[in-house]
Amino acid sequence: MRLTILGGGGFRVPLVYQALLGDRGEGRITSVVLYDTDRGRLRSIGAVLRQQAAKYSDAPAVTETTELDEALRGADFVFSAIRVGGLEGRTVDERVALDLGVLGQETVGAGGIAYALRTLPVAVGIAQRIAELASEAWVINFTNPAGMVTEAMIPYLGDRVIGICDSPSGLGRRAALALGLDASTVFYDYAGLNHLGWLRGLQSGGVDRLPELLADSTALGAFEEGRLFGVEWLRSLGSIPNEYLHYYYFARETLAAVQAVEQTRGTFLLEQQSAFYAETARRPDDALELWQKTRAERESTYMVESRAVADAGERDERDMSAGGYEQVALSLMRAIAHNERASLILNVRNRGTLRHLDDDAVVEIPCTVDANGARPVTVSQFTDHQAGLVCAVKAVERSTIEAATTGSRAAAVRAFAWHPLIDSVTADQLLNAYATHLPELSRFHP
Structure with missing residues (x-):
């Protein structure tokens, strides 16, 4: 193969x-x-x-x-x-x-x-x-x-x-382990868009164990999302959000934290990885050692501003060693190539699974995978709050796709203006600034 x-x-x-x-x-x-x-x-x-x-x-x-x-x-x-x-x-x-x-x-x-x-x-x-x-x-x-x-x-x-994305499966695994469950046997009732989803149930032995987790302050506060969002907020939601929802639920605090640091995440990674590639070119015999050292530093600083806002402390070593998207990719390939039935959270067409979105909308949802590919399985429907946020962001996604594939400036402006994290009056300014600084977006100049 x-x-x-x-x-x-x-x-x-x-x-x-x-x-x-x-x-x-x-x-x-x-x-x-x-x-x-x-x-x-x-x-x-x-x-x-x-x-x-x-x-x-x-x-x-x-x-x-x-x-x-x-x-x-x-x-x-x-x-x-x-x-x-x-x-x-x-x-x-x-x-x-x-x-x-x-x-x-x-x-x-x-x-x-x-x-x-x-x-x-x-x-x-x-x-x-x-x-x-x-x-x-x-x-x-x-x-x-x-x-x-x-x-x-x-x-x-x-x-x-x-x-594929490793965030949903990582969230489910951490929640299951917090209750002492075998993560490989639990069904995660999870749904949303990529980087915008919620864990709404932990099915084990025919019983939803999520209410038990939400009621247990010690267990809930023992893993990444519990520390990141806080026990009381998770209880108010009645679900556990994907870590990226911290940018929505704590938008003002996260923005202030990012603005306060001298170096953005992208700048940190650019300097770090530029140094890695340059050093590897000079010392190719030490490439693996250099990569391992660089990776450890990269993983330990992931979402550092959000964790600072929540006073969540350093990342749990177990999160960094349990395997991420590469394991999702391997499981997906094996399921398809060898017809080994697997249950994975993937980005696929909705096909009527979530009633608030049309059939062709790509959603992030549990799927059964075999030689025929991935098919979404039945999950609980969105709450009003979840549906509202997902539908708003899906509209942004589709306007972005329209702009990128047709060159429509109007569609690009709509995408910026409609996003829940963007003040609509800045949409034109954002697009103009990006078009000025990014050669690939020069076609969107007014």
Whole structure:
């Protein structure tokens, strides 16, 4: 089986390869093709992967290419993890928004819209090439904003493109472990959009254990989301939000915290990863050691401003060692390739599951996966509050897709103006500033 990784020079690619090394099942991935537009990054990550493989006699073969068509031909699975504009673009996404007094997080609010506007045309182009050159391949999308990118690719790939994120499964696992449950046997009643969802139930042995968790202050306050949102707020909601909802529920406090620091998250990662790639080029024999050190620092500082606002302390070591999106991707690939039935929370078409959204809306929801792909399962319906926020953000997503695929300035302005975290009077200013600072968005100049 052949896996092509788009964005193969990306920093987190070794996580995927490590998961593949741990897969000992029959019919596993035996060939990995790394595609990237940056040869230097490809060489660095290729060096890391070769050192990871040193202890394995049957490690998947790794090849590197800067030719997209070459990478796609013969692929059984295509893993899309591109970052259009690089981390340099992310720093602009953040800083432009902050300078205008709104949150600039890379997937939420103004920063997410700007990121999507430059990413979606590239993602659509890739989808068209996959449809032409590897029509039988399954596409696993982790390119952010994951739900929006997946929805934009579906017209060309249908249900053979599936979006993934590790946040929902991580939330469910932490909630289950807080009650001492076997996380692998629990059904998570979770629904929403990517980076905008809620855990509404923990089904174990035919019983919903979430009310028990919400009533137990010690258990509820013992894991990341309990510390991040606070016990009383979670009880008021009657559910446990995805960590990214902290940007909505504590918008003013988070904005103030981000504005108070000298360095945005994007700037931190840009400096950190630039140093890693430069040092790896100088010391290729130490690539794996350098990557491991850099990754540990990266993970420990994840969502640091939100945790500071909530006084949540440092991240739990268990959260950083339990495996993330790479394990979701591996489980998804195995379920499809070997018809191994699996239950995963994925980004797929709604197909009537959530009544507030149409059938083609991409939602993040539990699915049953087998050789036929992913099918959403029945979950509880949204509360009025959840439905209102999800429908508002879905309208933003669709206006962003329209703007990115047609070049419509009016659609782009609507996307900014409609977002719950953006003051509508700044929509034009945001778009103009992004168009000035990001070459990919110059077509949106008035």
